[in-house]
Amino acid sequence: MIRLLSTGHFAIIGFLWLASLFIVSRPFLPCAGETVKDREGAIRSDKAKMEKSDRWVYNDVKSGFSEAKKTGKPLMVVLRCVPCLACMGMDTSVLLENPKISPLLDQFVRVRLINANSLDLQKFQFDYDLSFSVLFFNGDGTLYGRFGSWEHQRNPQDKTTASFENSLRGALEVHRGYPKNRALLAGKQGKPVKYRTPVDMPGLKGKFRDELNWSGEVVKSCVHCHQIGDSLRLEQRDRGRTLPLSIVYPYPAAESIGMELEASYPLRLKRLASDSPVHQAGLRVGDFLLGAEGQSVISAADLSWVLHHFPDAGGKLELFARRGTRTAVVQVDLPAGWRLKSDVSKRVGTWSMRGMAFGGIRFVDLSDSERRTLGLTGDKLALKAEHVGQYNKHGAAKRAGWKKGDVLVGVESLRSRLSESELIGLILQTHSPGKKLPAQILRGRKEMNLQLPVQ
Numbered sequence: 001m002i003r004l005l006s007t008g009h010f011a012i013i014g015f016l017w018l019a020s021l022f023i024v025s026r027p028f029l030p031c032a033g034e035t036v037k038d039r040e041g042a043i044r045s046d047k048a049k050m051e052k053s054d055r056w057v058y059n060d061v062k063s064g065f066s067e068a069k070k071t072g073k074p075l076m077v078v079l080r081c082v083p084c085l086a087c088m089g090m091d092t093s094v095l096l097e098n099p100k101i102s103p104l105l106d107q108f109v110r111v112r113l114i115n116a117n118s119l120d121l122q123k124f125q126f127d128y129d130l131s132f133s134v135l136f137f138n139g140d141g142t143l144y145g146r147f148g149s150w151e152h153q154r155n156p157q158d159k160t161t162a163s164f165e166n167s168l169r170g171a172l173e174v175h176r177g178y179p180k181n182r183a184l185l186a187g188k189q190g191k192p193v194k195y196r197t198p199v200d201m202p203g204l205k206g207k208f209r210d211e212l213n214w215s216g217e218v219v220k221s222c223v224h225c226h227q228i229g230d231s232l233r234l235e236q237r238d239r240g241r242t243l244p245l246s247i248v249y250p251y252p253a254a255e256s257i258g259m260e261l262e263a264s265y266p267l268r269l270k271r272l273a274s275d276s277p278v279h280q281a282g283l284r285v286g287d288f289l290l291g292a293e294g295q296s297v298i299s300a301a302d303l304s305w306v307l308h309h310f311p312d313a314g315g316k317l318e319l320f321a322r323r324g325t326r327t328a329v330v331q332v333d334l335p336a337g338w339r340l341k342s343d344v345s346k347r348v349g350t351w352s353m354r355g356m357a358f359g360g361i362r363f364v365d366l367s368d369s370e371r372r373t374l375g376l377t378g379d380k381l382a383l384k385a386e387h388v389g390q391y392n393k394h395g396a397a398k399r400a401g402w403k404k405g406d407v408l409v410g411v412e413s414l415r416s417r418l419s420e421s422e423l424i425g426l427i428l429q430t431h432s433p434g435k436k437l438p439a440q441i442l443r444g445r446k447e448m449n450l451q452l453p454v455q
Contacts, residue, residue, distance in 0.1 A: 039083035039219045043114065046082045047214075050112055056095075057111040061120070064111035068139030074175040075137040076108040076168075079116070079124075081224055084131040089159040090152040091132055101161055104168040108136075115222040116198050118210040125190045127251035127304060128225040129347040134164070136171035136298075143188050144174040145298040146305055150253065153346065163299065166265035170298025187295040188305065198223045201231040202238070229349045237356055237455070243428040245312045248353065249342035249421075251304040256342045257317070257334060259283070261300050266290050266322070281332040283321060290327070291320035314338055344421045357427040359396030359453035360389025363408065363420040374407065374442060379417050383408040396453040400436075403443065410440035411452055427454060 036042045050058040057064045061077060068075035080091050094101070095112075113119070116128075123141065126133050127148050136144040147167040152158050174181060195201045199208045204223060213221035232247050254261050258276020262268040267289040272279045291297055292306040310317060317332040344350045354362055363383035366376070376382050385406045388398050409415070414426070431437070436451040 034086070035083040040217065043082050043218050043222070046114060050095075055105075055110065057109070059111075059113055059115070061111055061113065064109055065137070065139055065141065068109045068137065070139075071109060072139070073107060073109045074144060074171055075111065075139060076105075076171070077111045077113060077124075077135050077137070079113045079126075079133045079135075079225060081131040082114050083219065086131045086153045090149070090161065090164070093159040093161050094164070098159075098161055101165050101168065104165065104172070107172055108168075109139075115212055116225045116228060117208055117212065117221075117223045118197050118199070119223075119225075119228075121193045121195060121197060121228070122190045125193075125305075127301065128228045129250070129349050130225070133225070133301075134167070136167075136174075138175065138178055142178070142182070142185060143190070144171045144178075144185065145188065145296070146301040147299045148301040148304075150346075160263075163263035166263060167299040167301075170265040174296060174298065181296065184291065184294065184296040187293060188302070191309070198228050198231070201228070202235045203227075203231045226348045230352050233349075233352065233356070237433050240432050240434075242430060242432055243356075245339045245425055245429055246308065248425045248428055249339045249344055250308060250349075251301075252307040252339060252342040254300060254303055256307065257332065257338065261289070261303070264288075265298060267297060267300065267303065277317075277332050277334050277338070278319075278330075281319075281330050282328075283319070283330055283332075284323070286323070288322040289319060290322055293318055310334065312336070312339055340422045340425050342421060343419070344424065345419070350421075350424070353424050353428065355389070355393040355396070356433070356455050357424045357452075359398075359400060359402070359455060360394030361385045361397045361402060362387035363423070365417075365419055366407065374445065376409070381409055381411075381415055381418055383418070383420060383423065393455050396455060400451050400453050402441075402450060405443070406448075406450075407442040408439060408452075409442055411437050427452075 047058070050056055057067065064075050064077060078094065123143070124135060126135060126146050130148040130150070130153065132152060133146070133148040135146055138144065145167065147164060149163050151160070151163065174185070197210070198204050199210060204227060208221060208223050212218050229247065229250060233243060236243055257278055258273035259269055259278045260271040262270045269283060269285050269287045269289065272283060272285055289297060289303070292303055295302070295306060297303050314334040314336045317334050319330045319332055321328050321330050354360060364386045366382040366384055368378055371378060371382055385402060385404055385408070388402050388404050389395050390398060418426070427437070431454045433455050435454040437454060439450050439452045441448050441450055
C-alpha cells in the first residue's frame, strides 16, 4: 500500500538529494575467499605505505575520532582485509584517490583499519563477510551510514567507484544536516552486544591479542572480520542450539525482497521482480528510495542494515520513496520466511555453515538441461554435490558415503526445488547438531539412500 505525502513532508528528510550514476556490471571472477600469494608481505607492505601517508590515519580509530572532533569533519573508517583479492580494485582506487573522489575524501577524516582484533563491536556493526566496508561517523560517535558493495566482491579488479562516490555525498549531506536530523539516525546506531571486541568471543578468546604481532607472523595474529560471524554461529552450535535465520542470512541484499538498486544517491530502483513484495506494494522501476523504517539510507548497505534487523516472521516493512515530485510511505508486506530468499552461496562465512548443515558439501542447483538428462522436472529438488570436504567436520559427509557428483533429490520431507542457500537455512533453523537426516540421491542414474550429517 502506498500513502502519498505532501512535498512538505519531504522536508523531514530534506538532506537527501538526487543523483543518477550507474555501476557497470561485470562477470563473476574469483570468489571472496581468494587471497594474494604472499599474505604476510602484502600486510607489511600496506603498513609501510600507509604509515607514511599524511592523508590517512593508519589502524588507529581513537585518533580518527579525536581528529574529527577537533576539525568538525565527518569521520570515515575503511575496513579492509588486505590479503583478500576481493575488492582489490576498489581499495586501490580509493587509496590512490581517484580524481573523481579526491575532493570528496578531502572533506573527511580518514582511517584505514586492516584487522578486527580490537574492533569496538558496539560501534562497528556491519556486514562482516565483506572485505571492504566503510562506516561514516560524526566525531561524537554518532553513525551516519554504512557502505559495502558485493559488486566488487564478484570482481576483485573492478575499480568502479560510483556507488562509493554517492555514499560519500550522502554522508556529507547527513553531516551538514546534523544534529537536526538526529531522529533519522537513531535506528542506524549499533545494538547492544554480548562481547566488547572480537578477541572476547568464544573461539577467538585466548588465541588472539588486541594488537597484531608485527615482530612475528602477523597474518596468524590477525582477526578477520568474517570470523566475528563465524564465532557467533559456532557459539550457538557448540551449545547444541539451532541457528536464528538472522545469523544464517546476515545483512540481506535488496534482491532478497525482489529489487535491484542502482548506484545512485538516493537509491534508484533498477529492477523489480514482478511477483515480489515490493512490486505488489506499488513501487516501480525508477522510484527513489529515501529511507526505511524511519532511517535515512545513503547506500544499499544501509538498507541491508534495516533488513538485517527486520523480524524473520515478516511483517510490514516501511519504506520512504519518491516518484517525480511526490513522496510516499510504502508498506511492504514481507511474508514469514522472506529471509530464506537471501543468496549466501558466495559468502566466506557460508563455508562453516556447509559443515554444520551438510557435513562439508558444497551444493549447486542443477540446470534445466542437466535435469532433463536425469529425467528430473524443474520444480523438484536437485542439488549436485560439487565439492565434498575431506577433513575434520568438513569430512563428515564423505565419511557418511557422499561423493562428488551425487545429486540430492530429497531430504526428510523436502522434495520441492530449493537453492543451496535455502536448504542451509531450513536445516540450521530446525535441527541441532548431531542429527543424521535421511537423504535420497542419484549417483549417475542409480537411486540411493544416504544420511546428511548435521553438526
